[in-house]
Amino acid sequence: MENDLVAAALSAARERGQDVAEVPLTAIATAAGISRSTLLRRLGGTRAALDEAVRQAGVDPGGRPPVRERAITAAARLIADQGLGAITLDAVADAAQCSLPSLHVVFEGRDGLLAAVFDRFGPVPDLEALAADPPSDVEDTVRAIYRAMVAAFGQEPRVLPAVFADLFGRPGGPASRMMQATLPRMVTSLRALLIAQVAAGRLRPLPFPLLVQLLLGPIAAHMLLRPTLDAALGPELPPVDETCEIFAEAFLRAAAMP
Incomplete structure (x- = not known):
């Protein structure tokens, strides 16, 4: 594809404030100083080659998801x-x-x-939404956090299990950097959800990192192992919803104030 046609397509797109794929061929031909029929002949009768040439130049021609x-x-x-x-x-x-x-x-x-x-397929967006409108009851808070974690682990494609696998195998690898990039947001959400319950006297004033580990450790480990456990134990393994209830009750027995 000739560079002058790519330049003309980009110029017409900038002038019209549109993606290249949305610019009519007539406008591209005008920008190139040729007729529409000449442009089509040079394109081989289709604009697909022009869109691909624009893409190879480092610009998304549009017409598809960003x-x-x-x-x-x-x-x-x-x-x-x-x-x-x-x-x-x-x-x-x-x-x-x-x-x-x-x-x-x-x-x-x-x-x-x-x-x-990780931001798209991890638990952070759901935790942020939960922190923006938190439940008042400590039991409901714990159950909502578990639902967010279960949803993230079960989301397809299964990104989160792969991230943990890399994190365990290479503590200084890319998974660690992925989590470090979003960890401040996750901590902010969890702090808002849990410290409010501590301040209200509903949770024990444990060190925050240990409180989070006590809360998330069992459900994270379970969801990582669940495919293997399901294959090995079959009907002995409770459904995910029931498992969340069991873990929530165990956490509240350990961390809730009498």
Whole structure:
């Protein structure tokens, strides 16, 4: 594809405030100083080649979900299928059908992309929503936190189990950086939910990190092991909802004030 046609498409898109895919061929032809029929002839009768040339130039022509959405979805599937260690920007660009420069622009590198994936498929958004409108009752608070954790672990593609697998195997690897990028937000939400209950005299004033570990440790370990436990134990294993209730009761017996 000739550079002058790519430049004309980008110029027409900027002038009209549209994505390249939304700009009529007539407007692109005018920007290139040629007729529409000449433009079509040079494009081989279809604009698909022009859109691809614009994409190869590092600009998303539009007409599809944004690069950010496609890349997060593609990376999540790759992580679930191949593990975190297999993720490269080249592999994500190929799976998302976008250019490598566009990933660098949108995410500022691999760690930025992985942090965005963890933010989308981890528990942070649900915990933030819960903290914005918290239950007043300590029992309901604990159950709501468990529901958020179960939803994150069970979400497809199964990103969170793959993140933990990498974290356990490589404590200083990319999973650690992913979690560190979003951990402040998660801590802020949990602090808002739990410290309010401590201040109200409903939870014991335990050190906050230990209170969180006491709350989340059992359900996280269970959800990581559940596929294996389900295959090995079958009907002996309670359903997830019942399991959450059992863990909630155990936490409240340990941490709730009389």
